[in-house]
Amino acid sequence: MNLDQKLSNKTFLTCKEALEISNEINANPKIVGEKATSKSIKITDCEFGEFGKFNSLNDTQNSIEIFEAIKPYIDIHQRINCEKLLEISKIYSTQSIRSCLKEFDIKVKNCSLGLFKEKSEKKLFLKVKTWVENENGKVVFSKENNESLDMIAKSGSIKRASEILDINYKKCWTHLKIFEKSMGEKIALSRRGTGDDSGTRINKKALSWVDKYKKFQKSVDEFANKEFERIFFDEK
Secondary structure: OOHHHHHOOOOEEEHHHHHHHHHHOOOOHHHHHHHHHHOOOEEEOOOOOOOOOOOOOOOHHHHHHHHHHHHHHOOOOOEEEHHHHHHHOOOOOHHHHHHHHHHOOOEEEOOOOOOOOOOOOOOOOOOOOOEEEOOOOOEEEEHHHHHHHHHHHHHOOHHHHHHHHOOOHHHHHHHHHHHHHHHOOOOEEEEOOOOOOOEEEEOHHHHHHHHHHHHHHHHHHHHHHHHHHHHHHOOO
16 A cells, blocks of 8 residues: 555544554655645644643653663754654653653654754754852852752662763762752752662652752743844844
């Protein structure tokens, strides 16, 4: 059965179905996407969560493993090629990959079906760095601190967190201690061994702060970039 026959009487396809068709007829996914578009067939529910509806899987340990696998392919703007994710999906489920992308706020670029395209012209990206200081002007919390605490919580280990973040152990440990000092209490419990309760655990109060800071930083980034676009590039 050829591509036209596969798409006959279709008004929409899920991303998963479109990719399955490309495998069945041994065709490049982009050809399927282009043919579907030419026939006004709508493709829905991106396998990697860029559009449509999908269910995520709360599997932190697997997300870390997937993140380590895709990390070398993530660009400086926290984006990864769809084609690379399709390769990874031969090892991990797409549901687990979606959860990883959501967990680490990674976007997908260069859709294999050609449904969304990167702009060919160069684009400027505004970077905003925020931090919290105490009354003496000393930094008590920052994006770097937050990333360290977040990764320690996810991985259950300062050593593992430092390896994933590509920072030395002492720096990761220092981020933890600076936050503990600012909070005025111990926020991490470390236990030696190999059992389920071994490793480093971050308490709920600190995790709440980590989550709020992530939301705050994202909100600041979005607002700042909108203003940057409006002031520098909006010709109206």
